[in-house]
Amino acid sequence: MANAIDLPLTDISVQDNAVRFAIADFPGKPAFEGKLSADRNELAGNATNPNGVVPFKLLRKGEANVKLPTPSTAMSVDFEGTWNGTIDAGQAILRVVVKLSRAADGSAAGSMISVDQGGQEIPMSTVTIQGKQLQFEMRAVGGMFRGVLGANGEIAGTFAQGPASLPMALKRTSAGAK
Secondary structure, three states: OOOOOOOOEEEEEEEOOEEEEEEOOOOOOOEEEEEEOOOOOEEEEEEEEOOEEEEEEEEOOOOOOOOOOOOOOEOOOOOOEEEEEEEEOOOOEEEEEEEEEEOOOOEEEEEEEEHHHOOOEEEOOEEEEEOOEEEEEEOOOOEEEEEEEOOOOEEEEEEEEOOEEEEEEEEEOHHHOO
């Protein structure tokens, strides 16, 4: 979660000084259960995910500052489907699967799986399509991709996460060919 930013919470409950919540759209759906201090400036308790339980502490550092993700644009048939690709990380080539689909409202939605890093499906917070350009953000891992659909039917671009900015190329799977 070191690179995670502005993650939405779900399953929020508050009863007296007991607070419970989970992180929406995050692999393993981590959950938190804690007690709010008498001065209401500290929340301490346990965080739970499929790997176990660890203690946590949150300190209030000013007023709430909520940054909602930008809404996704409409899905384009040029991008809809499943794409296999690679991220060139220098010492290693990491395989990825990118799934792009149309949400009920017609907007673009998607997820990415890093095959060589545990295979967890990471949801995209925002998908933006403008002509032949694709951009998606994954707040759960602090990652962003920007690429262009070329005449060869491949998307070439850059995946950024933390300080790293790495080349990434995607090819549509034959089952998802449009």
